[in-house]
Amino acid sequence: MNVARPLPLVLICVAMFGFGFLLVPLYSVFCEWAGINGKTAGAYQESTTDVKIEDRIVKIQFISNHNANLRWPFKPAEEQVSVKIGERRQVMFVVTNPTNLPVVAQAVPSVSPSEAAPFLHKIECFCFQQQELFAGEKKAMPLVFFIDSDLPEHIKKLTLSYTLFDVTPAVDEKLVQR
Amino acid sequence: MTTQVADVEHGHENGHGPATGITRWLFTTNHKDIGTMYLIFSLVMLFIGGSMAFVIRAELFQPGLQLVEPAFFNQMITMHGLIMVFGAVMPAFVGLANWMIPMMIGAPDMALPRLNNLSFWILPFAFTMMMSTLFMDGGGPNFGWTFYAPLSTTYAPPSTTFFILAIHMMGASSIMGAINVVVTIVNMRAPGMTYMKMPMFCWTWLITAFLLIAVMPVLAGVVTMMLMDIHFGTSFFDAGGGGDPVLFQHVFWFFGHPEVYIMILPSFGVVSEVIPTFARKKLFGYHSMVYAIVAIAVLSFVVWAHHMFTVGMPLAGEIFFMYTTMLIAVPTGVKIFNWVSTMFRGSMTFETPMLYAIAFVILFTIGGLSGIMLALAPVDFVYHDTYFVVAHFHYVLVPGAIFGIFAAVYYWLPKWSGKMYDESLAKFHFWVSFIGLNLTFFPMHFVGLAGMPRRIPDYPLQFADFNMIVSIGAFMFGTSQLIFVYVLIKTLRSGEKAPQRPWEGAEGLEWTVPSPAPYHTFATPPKVD
Numbered sequence: 001m002n003v004a005r006p007l008p009l010v011l012i013c014v015a016m017f018g019f020g021f022l023l024v025p026l027y028s029v030f031c032e033w034a035g036i037n038g039k040t041a042g043a044y045q046e047s048t049t050d051v052k053i054e055d056r057i058v059k060i061q062f063i064s065n066h067n068a069n070l071r072w073p074f075k076p077a078e079e080q081v082s083v084k085i086g087e088r089r090q091v092m093f094v095v096t097n098p099t100n101l102p103v104v105a106q107a108v109p110s111v112s113p114s115e116a117a118p119f120l121h122k123i124e125c126f127c128f129q130q131q132e133l134f135a136g137e138k139k140a141m142p143l144v145f146f147i148d149s150d151l152p153e154h155i156k157k158l159t160l161s162y163t164l165f166d167v168t169p170a171v172d173e174k175l176v177q178r
Numbered sequence: 179m180t181t182q183v184a185d186v187e188h189g190h191e192n193g194h195g196p197a198t199g200i201t202r203w204l205f206t207t208n209h210k211d212i213g214t215m216y217l218i219f220s221l222v223m224l225f226i227g228g229s230m231a232f233v234i235r236a237e238l239f240q241p242g243l244q245l246v247e248p249a250f251f252n253q254m255i256t257m258h259g260l261i262m263v264f265g266a267v268m269p270a271f272v273g274l275a276n277w278m279i280p281m282m283i284g285a286p287d288m289a290l291p292r293l294n295n296l297s298f299w300i301l302p303f304a305f306t307m308m309m310s311t312l313f314m315d316g317g318g319p320n321f322g323w324t325f326y327a328p329l330s331t332t333y334a335p336p337s338t339t340f341f342i343l344a345i346h347m348m349g350a351s352s353i354m355g356a357i358n359v360v361v362t363i364v365n366m367r368a369p370g371m372t373y374m375k376m377p378m379f380c381w382t383w384l385i386t387a388f389l390l391i392a393v394m395p396v397l398a399g400v401v402t403m404m405l406m407d408i409h410f411g412t413s414f415f416d417a418g419g420g421g422d423p424v425l426f427q428h429v430f431w432f433f434g435h436p437e438v439y440i441m442i443l444p445s446f447g448v449v450s451e452v453i454p455t456f457a458r459k460k461l462f463g464y465h466s467m468v469y470a471i472v473a474i475a476v477l478s479f480v481v482w483a484h485h486m487f488t489v490g491m492p493l494a495g496e497i498f499f500m501y502t503t504m505l506i507a508v509p510t511g512v513k514i515f516n517w518v519s520t521m522f523r524g525s526m527t528f529e530t531p532m533l534y535a536i537a538f539v540i541l542f543t544i545g546g547l548s549g550i551m552l553a554l555a556p557v558d559f560v561y562h563d564t565y566f567v568v569a570h571f572h573y574v575l576v577p578g579a580i581f582g583i584f585a586a587v588y589y590w591l592p593k594w595s596g597k598m599y600d601e602s603l604a605k606f607h608f609w610v611s612f613i614g615l616n617l618t619f620f621p622m623h624f625v626g627l628a629g630m631p632r633r634i635p636d637y638p639l640q641f642a643d644f645n646m647i648v649s650i651g652a653f654m655f656g657t658s659q660l661i662f663v664y665v666l667i668k669t670l671r672s673g674e675k676a677p678q679r680p681w682e683g684a685e686g687l688e689w690t691v692p693s694p695a696p697y698h699t700f701a702t703p704p705k706v707d
Contacts, residue, residue, distance in 0.1 A: 005361070006290060006293075006357050006361055009356075009357045009360055009361070009391055010357065012391050012392070013353055013357075013391055013394070013395045014395070015395075016391070016392055016393070016394075016395035016396055016399075017395035017396070017398055017399050018399075019395075019396065019399075020395060020396040020397075020398070020399020020400060020402075020403075020429060020432075020433075021399055021403070023396075023399075023425075023428065023429050023432065024403075024414060024425065024429075027422070027425050027428060028422075034492070034494075067417075067418060106418050106419070108417045108418065108420075114490075114492060115492070163417065165416075165417065165418025165419075166418070167418050167419065
């Protein structure tokens with residue numbers, strides 16, 4: 001009649017430990033599904049040939065940030081563009097490596113309002129790969145995108161922000177391990 | 179209520195007394211010994227954590243930086259929080275559970291006595307390791323007890339690895355303790371002790387144990403992720419590598435919110451034992467009390483993001499977490515209503531345990547009401563990270579958890595020691611604590627609403643008067659705990675002999691054994707009708 005044994009309780013503990021780690025992918029999946037967190041999806045995979053260009057015009061603003069102790073000049077070439085829905089547009093971001101060592105940078109995007117994030121499709125983006133910069137190199141990095149026609153009517157302006165991270169130490173470690 | 183078991187097993191007890199010397203404490207598997215060790219450990223931790231609060235309040239006595247470096251101040255606020263949560267409150271509850279649960283359900287001991295010994299003896303090592311970080315290069319943890327990434331990963335002191343291991347050990351200890359409680363309560367109740375006849379303290383601890391089993395592993399998971407981010411090149415919380423620092427807050431608070439109920443539910447249980455005794459009435463609405471605890475425990479899993487309203491959650495998230503949080507006020511309100519109704523028209527007397535229990539009901543309600551204010555997402559943007567939050571959680575933890583523990587200690591001390599404590603000294607301890615506590619935490623509401631941020635060693639001049647009052651209150655509250663130690667020592671040395679049932683209105687199996695409770699109780703299970 002009385003059946004509580006320690007083993008099932010230990011198994012619950014093990015399962016909950018696993019659940020803690022499961023929260024990591026769950027969090028990403030949920031944010032992507034709900035379009036919250038301002039995360040944009042990866043490269044746009046579907047065919048872009050039948051994307052219709054509409055007359056509706058949306059303003060896109062670009063912001064660049066650095067992570068805390070990074071002092072690399074990093075700026076969008078144009079701070080604001082107006083695009084038609086469905087129109088494919090390329091913009092450039094310029095970054096300079098002011099140090100005399102090669103570095104590796106990673107840009108992380110965020111869209112505001114986050115509700116618009118699922119409708120900003122990137123065909124090509126410098127944030128898809130880590131960017132290697134030689135000592136003193138100045139590099140113009142492209143972003144190609146278009147806006148989905150399903151973008152809610154009330155959104156007239158959206159902001160795309162990139163935060164630049166210095167990932168040189170992490171990459172170096174991997175090189176050493178190899 | 180029960181047969182004369184006490185006499186029967188009094189004879190049985192001969193020859194089974196405790197071992198002598200230090201080995202009694204090192205190798206003991208006796209629930210009473212282990213309970214005592216837990217309680218003493220938590221008292222020591224209360225004083226260590228309290229002396230850190232002393233440093234904090236001394237620095238904040240005046241505006242400006244005078245006593246400690248800001249970096250050390252950060253370590254003090256972090257360690258104060260960690261020690262009070264994991265070292266003082268949680269072990270005290272496990273100690274009470276060890277002492278009282280077997281005696282309340284008519285069991286001879288805890289179900290897993292060796293595990294019990296292990297779960298206690300992990301703790302001194304875990305805390306020695308954690309406190310040793312204060313003497314290491316770069317100092318101890320300085321990121322607040324919530325250890326948000328990346329403060330605790332990218333920008334953390336090198337000693338963080340020791341902190342992580344210490345958290346792992348405390349977690350393991352809590353989980354073992356919780357498993358022990360569940361197995362004991364489910365398997366070892368005396369014949370006739372059905373679930374719905376169980377004392378409320380056992381009920382609250384059963385639910386607490388399930389909460390511990392469910393969330394301590396998640397805490398272990400989140401510190402493991404930190405460890406991997408720091409040492410193994412993963413990027414769980416590093417945006418540059420594809421991770422997300424906000425994820426840390428979600429995983430942490432998924433543990434952290436049930437954790438705050440872990441720290442209050444056993445106190446609910448204690449108060450539900452003490453109030454009926456001194457009101458000389460049965461607990462009002464026993465069934466609704468049980469359902470309320472279960473409801474609180476279930477709801478605690480779906481409210482965690484109310485700690486993070488300002489991280490930039492979508493509106494739908496804010497609304498969801500706001501409403502679920504406010505829903506918790508319903509079962510909590512049921513409990514407070516029932517305690518008040520138990521006292522209503524009772525023949526109340528005001529011995530020290532009752533004073534603590536009444537103070538608990540009043541002051542916990544104040545803490546609950548400021549909690550409802552904080553639960554309102556739109557205004558939380560104003561309160562977030564101010565002293566208002568500090569006032570809120572100290573009002574639920576100090577008169578909530580700690581007064582609950584004091585009530586329990588004064589209530590059961592005659593049973594544990596066989597001696598009565600000095601009632602007037604104990605009342606003196608209560609009143610100094612009560613006044614000191616309110617002097618400390620009540621003005622924090624005002625400076626918080628006026629915009630004083632928490633976790634900062636300095637503040638603008640306009641907060642000076644209130645901060646001085648707060649510091650004086652804190653010194654008073656801290657020092658009054660020395661009276662408590664004096665009461666304990668005086669009781670053990672020269673207390674009057676306590677009868678088997680020192681409280682006239684007390685009911686329950688623990689009062690059917692002699693005082694002090696013999697080393698082994700209920701070797702033959704009592705019969706409960």
